Amino acid sequence: MTRSKDTKSATAIIHDQDLVRGSGGELHQVADGDTPLLTTAQGGPVADDQNTLKYGERGPSLIEDFHFREKIFHFDHERIPERVVHARGYGAHGYFETYESLAKYTRADIFQRAGEKTPAFVRFSTVAGSKGSFDLARDVRGFAVKLYTQEGNWDIVGNNIPVFFIQDAIKFPDIIHSVKPEPDRAFPQAQSAHDNFWDFISLTPESMHMIMWIMSDRAIPRSFRFMEGFGVHTFRFLNAEDESTFVKFIWKPKLGLQSVVWNEAVKINGADPDFHRRDLWDAIQAGDYPEWELCVQLFDQEFADSFDFDVLDPTKLIPEEILEPIPVGRLVLDRMPDNFFAETEQVAFMTQNVPPGVDFSNDPLLQGRNFSYLDTQIKRLGSTNFTHIPINAPKCPFHHFQQDGHLAMRNPVGRVNYQPNSWGEGPREHPARGHRSYRDEVEGPKVRLRAESFADHYSQARQFFNSQIEVEQNHIAMALTFELSKVETPVIRERVVSHLLNIDETLATKVADKLGMKKLPKPADAAIAPRDDLEPSDRLSIVKNGPESFKGRKVGVLVTDGCDAKLLRTLSDALKTEGANMEIVAPKVGGVEASDGSLIEGKQMIDGGPSVLYDAVALIVSAEGAERLTKEAAARDFVADAFTHCKFIAHVEDARPLLDKAGVEPDEGVIAISAAADVKGFVETCRKLRLWARETKVKL
Numbered sequence: 001m002t003r004s005k006d007t008k009s010a011t012a013i014i015h016d017q018d019l020v021r022g023s024g025g026e027l028h029q030v031a032d033g034d035t036p037l038l039t040t041a042q043g044g045p046v047a048d049d050q051n052t053l054k055y056g057e058r059g060p061s062l063i064e065d066f067h068f069r070e071k072i073f074h075f076d077h078e079r080i081p082e083r084v085v086h087a088r089g090y091g092a093h094g095y096f097e098t099y100e101s102l103a104k105y106t107r108a109d110i111f112q113r114a115g116e117k118t119p120a121f122v123r124f125s126t127v128a129g130s131k132g133s134f135d136l137a138r139d140v141r142g143f144a145v146k147l148y149t150q151e152g153n154w155d156i157v158g159n160n161i162p163v164f165f166i167q168d169a170i171k172f173p174d175i176i177h178s179v180k181p182e183p184d185r186a187f188p189q190a191q192s193a194h195d196n197f198w199d200f201i202s203l204t205p206e207s208m209h210m211i212m213w214i215m216s217d218r219a220i221p222r223s224f225r226f227m228e229g230f231g232v233h234t235f236r237f238l239n240a241e242d243e244s245t246f247v248k249f250i251w252k253p254k255l256g257l258q259s260v261v262w263n264e265a266v267k268i269n270g271a272d273p274d275f276h277r278r279d280l281w282d283a284i285q286a287g288d289y290p291e292w293e294l295c296v297q298l299f300d301q302e303f304a305d306s307f308d309f310d311v312l313d314p315t316k317l318i319p320e321e322i323l324e325p326i327p328v329g330r331l332v333l334d335r336m337p338d339n340f341f342a343e344t345e346q347v348a349f350m351t352q353n354v355p356p357g358v359d360f361s362n363d364p365l366l367q368g369r370n371f372s373y374l375d376t377q378i379k380r381l382g383s384t385n386f387t388h389i390p391i392n393a394p395k396c397p398f399h400h401f402q403q404d405g406h407l408a409m410r411n412p413v414g415r416v417n418y419q420p421n422s423w424g425e426g427p428r429e430h431p432a433r434g435h436r437s438y439r440d441e442v443e444g445p446k447v448r449l450r451a452e453s454f455a456d457h458y459s460q461a462r463q464f465f466n467s468q469i470e471v472e473q474n475h476i477a478m479a480l481t482f483e484l485s486k487v488e489t490p491v492i493r494e495r496v497v498s499h500l501l502n503i504d505e506t507l508a509t510k511v512a513d514k515l516g517m518k519k520l521p522k523p524a525d526a527a528i529a530p531r532d533d534l535e536p537s538d539r540l541s542i543v544k545n546g547p548e549s550f551k552g553r554k555v556g557v558l559v560t561d562g563c564d565a566k567l568l569r570t571l572s573d574a575l576k577t578e579g580a581n582m583e584i585v586a587p588k589v590g591g592v593e594a595s596d597g598s599l600i601e602g603k604q605m606i607d608g609g610p611s612v613l614y615d616a617v618a619l620i621v622s623a624e625g626a627e628r629l630t631k632e633a634a635a636r637d638f639v640a641d642a643f644t645h646c647k648f649i650a651h652v653e654d655a656r657p658l659l660d661k662a663g664v665e666p667d668e669g670v671i672a673i674s675a676a677a678d679v680k681g682f683v684e685t686c687r688k689l690r691l692w693a694r695e696t697k698v699k700l
C-alpha cells in the first residue's frame with residue numbers, strides 16, 4: 001500500500017508490516033499515536049472500516065450499522081451536476097500584482113496602488129466535452145479568473161479566443177446543443193466534427209470569424225501556460241468622477257504562444273488525456289509558476305464611433321496594431337488547490353461579479369451572460385448559499401441581510417436582519433463607495449432586432465486568415481477538411497464552403513477539392529460585402545508570437561543501456577540553464593545502466609512516453625540499444641512522429657539506424673550531438689519550437 005509521491009500531504013510510505021490481517025484475510029490499518037482516529041461524519045470513532053455489522057459472520061447485514069449507512073449515503077450523493085458548458089476544467093490559486101495606479105480610468109480599488117497583490121483563482125476549461133473528456137479536443141478554452149479584491153470578487157470569465165460564435169445570448173442554447181453529442185445517439189463526445197454543429201454553423205454566418213479561430217491551432221493549445229486569455233466583450237472602466245472609458249481585457253502568457261498540430265492532438269488524447277492538467281500540476285509543483293500579463297485596450301466613444309465595426313459586437317475584435325494593449329499587472333499561479341472538488345469543481349464564476357469602477361457595456365451577449373451565471377449556480381451547487389463555500393466567499397469584509405436557505409453557514413447575528421432599522425446596527429449602503437452604473441442614455445422602441453452595425457460577418461474572418469503564416473493557413477484548411485469530412489450531409493458541407501468563398505477563395509477551393517466536391521457552390525449571400533482593405537495583424541498568428549526561449553518546455557530523451565552518461569548530464573544541465581525540463585524514456589521504467597555504470601531511472605517506458613508528449617526529443621542510445629529499438633514499433637513511432645510533427649531531434653551517431661528505420665530524412669532540425677557545444681546548439685535551436693519548413697515534405 002503506497003500513497004502518491006506527488007501529493008503535498010504525502011507522508012511516509014506505509015509498509016506491509018504496519019497492517020493487521022483480519023479473520024477473512026482482509027487488511028486493517030489501526031491508528032497509532034501519530035495517525036488520526038477514523039470517525040463518522042458525526043465524529044464518532046470507528047472500530048472496523050472493513051466489515052459491515054452482521055448477524056453471524058456469514059449472516060445478513062443489519063441496518064443498525066450507522067457507520068455503513070452514513071458512508072454509503074454520502075457516497076451515493078457525491079456527484080453534483082457538471083457544468084452545462086466548460087465541464088472539464090482545471091484550476092489553480094495565485095495572485096494578481098498591480099503595476100501602477102489606473103485611477104485616471106477606474107476607481108476600482110485593485111488598480112489604485114502599484115505593487116498591490118490580490119489573491120486569485122483561475123480555472124481553465126474546454127467547452128463542449130463532459131467532465132471526463134480528454135484535454136486536447138479541438139475547442140475553445142475557458143480562461144476564468146476570480147480576483148478576490150478588497151471590494152468583493154471580480155470575475156473575468158473569458159476564453160482563449162477573443163471573439164465568439166454568436167451575437168445574441170438567445171442563441172447560446174442552440175450553438176451549445178449543436179456542438180454537444182447528438183441527442184438521439186449520444187455521440188460524438190467533445191468534438192465539433194459532426195452534422196449538427198456544422199449545420200448550425202452553416203446557417204449562422206455571424207459565426208464565421210470564430211470558425212477561423214476554432215479551425216486554427218488556437219483550438220489545440222500545447223498547454224494552458226502558453227495561451228492568451230480574452231474578456232471578449234467590451235466593458236467599461238468608471239473613474240471617481242464616473243467618467244467612462246471602454247476597456248477590453250487580454251491576458252498575455254509570459255512564455256509566449258504555442259500549440260500542437262492536429263495529428264499530435266489526436267495521439268495525445270490517447271497517450272495522456274490529462275495532458276493539460278498534468279502540465280499545470282507539474283509546472284506548479286516544480287515551482288515553475290505560470291505567469292500572464294493583464295493588458296487593457298482602452299478607448300473612448302469617439303474611437304468606438306470611428307472603428308470599422310461595432311464595439312458591442314462580440315464576433316469582432318480590435319486589432320492590437322490599431323489599439324495597443326497596455327500591460328497593467330501580472331497574474332502568477334503558484335498553488336494547486338488542496339482538493340479538486342472543493343475548489344475547482346465548486347468555484348462559481350459570474351460575469352456580473354464586478355467591483356465599483358468596472359461596469360458593463362450593452363453587448364447583448366454579455367447582458368445575457370449576466371443573467372445566466374447566477375442562475376446556473378443554484379442548479380449546480382444546490383443552494384443560494386454557494387457564496388458560503390470558501391472558494392466563492394469574498395476575502396474582504398462583507399455584510400448583508402441575506403439569511404437562511406439550504407446549508408446556511410453564516411446568518412445575521414442578533415435582532416437586526418433588515419434595513420432601514422431603528423436599532424443603530426447592521427450594514428448601511430454608501431452612495432460614494434458602492435457600485436454605481438454608468439448613466440448611459442438609451443432611447444428607441446422596444447424591439448427584437450439585430451443592429452445593422454453587426455451585419456458584416458466575413459471581413460474580420462478574412463483578416464484573421466490573411467494574418468496567418470502559410471503553415472497556419474494550411475492547418476486551417478486541413479482542420480476544415482477534417483471536420484467537414486465527418487459531416488455526412490453534402491448540403492451542409494456545401495453551405496460551409498459557400499461561406500468560405502466569402503472569406504478566401506483559395507481556402508474555399510482547397511477545402512472543396514480535398515472534400516472531393518465536383519463543383520464549387522455559389523458564395524453565400526452576404527448581408528454586407530466583405531472588405532478586403534483590412535490590414536493583416538501579426539498579433540493574430542501563433543507562430544509570430546512564439547517564445548524567445550525554450551523555458552517551460554520539455555524534451556523526451558530516449559535512452560538505452562550503455563548510453564553516454566556524460567552527454568546525458570550535459571543535456572540535462574543545458575536544459576536546466578534554459579529553464580526547460582527533460583524526461584527519460586527507457587525500454588523499461590526501472591531504467592537503464594549508462595556507459596559509466598550509473599543507473600538512469602526511467603520516467604516512462606517507450607509505449608507510455610510517445611514523442612507527442614514532448615516539445616523536442618533526443619536519442620541518446622548505444623549502438624546495440626539502437627539496433628534493438630529498430631525492431632520495436634513504439635520506438636520507431638517515437639522518432640517518426642517527432643519528425644512528422646516538425647520537432648527538433650537531437651541524436652548520437654549510434655542512433656542512425658533508428659532514424660533510418662523511422663524514415664527520417666536528415667534536415668537542419670535533426671541535430672547530431674556528441675560534445676557540449678552541440679548540446680548548447682540543440683537547446684538554442686529548440687527555441688524555435690518546430691521546423692515548419694519540414695511540414696510540406698512530410699505532408700502532415
Ligand code: HDE
Pocket residue numbers: 083084085086089123124125141142143144157158159164168169170172230231232233347348349364365366368369372373374376377
Ligand atoms: Fe459562458 N457559461 N456563457 N461564456 N462560460 C458558463 O456558467 C453562458 C460565453 C465561460 O470555469 C456557465 O458556471 C451564456 C462567452 C467560461 O467555471 C453558464 C453565454 C465566454 C465558463 C454560461 C456564454 C464564456 C463559462 C456554465 C452566451 C467567453 C466556465 C457553468 C451569452 C467570454 C467558468 C457556469 C468556469 C460557463 C453561460 C458565452 C466563458 C451556463 C448564456 C462569450 C470560461 O452560466
